[in-house]
Amino acid sequence: MSSRWPKERRKDGVSYTVHKILASIQDEEERGVSVDDAPFNPRSNRKQWTTDGAKRLVGQQVDNPVSAEEKVRAVKDLTRDEARPAGLQTKQLVAATRLSPSQVARGVRHLRDVGASEHLTPIIWRRKDGYLFSEEPADWIEYEKKQFRLVLGRLTRLITGTLDPHLMRHPNDEWAQLASAQLTGVRATLAQLSK
Structure with a gap:
């Protein structure tokens, strides 16, 4: 990280974590410009760097999804990574994604639609296992x-x-x-x- 952010290029008031995330921007000039232009943070109602703001800028998954797309991606990543072979209960998906049960259900429905259109393994649900991908x-x-x-x-x-x-x-x-x-x-x- 020190090669991407020498001391004279680091911005005061911007955390080490944000600098570390922004270090993934390959172009040095773009990286320098990006740290000077903090995104709007709706929670503080002002322009301010947060780790989620930095992750949005570089295309990484955020910790606290806000938009519908971010919420669907969170459910998709979690079900892809953890729903084999044991499955995930709705309450596990809610806790892991910080979404409401209805948002998780909408995300799973979306995944079913996308999976069907891309001929992927279907997501099924069983009372004892929850949501899972089964090859059977x-x-x-x-x-x-x-x-x-x-x-x-x-x-x-x-x-x-x-x-x-x-x-x-x-x-x-x-x-x-x-x-x-x-x-x-x-x-x-x-x-x-x-x-």
């Missing part, structure tokens, strides 16, 4: 069947709790008749898939 098709099938059962339960409640009473009060309603006919087929298909 039997694990994928078990997870998929559970998801179909969940959808079937929701659909059944929609039909029995909303659509059936609608048809009882208005038996000639074309939309309700169409929805009932279509959903009966979907319900039968989901019942088969969840077996």
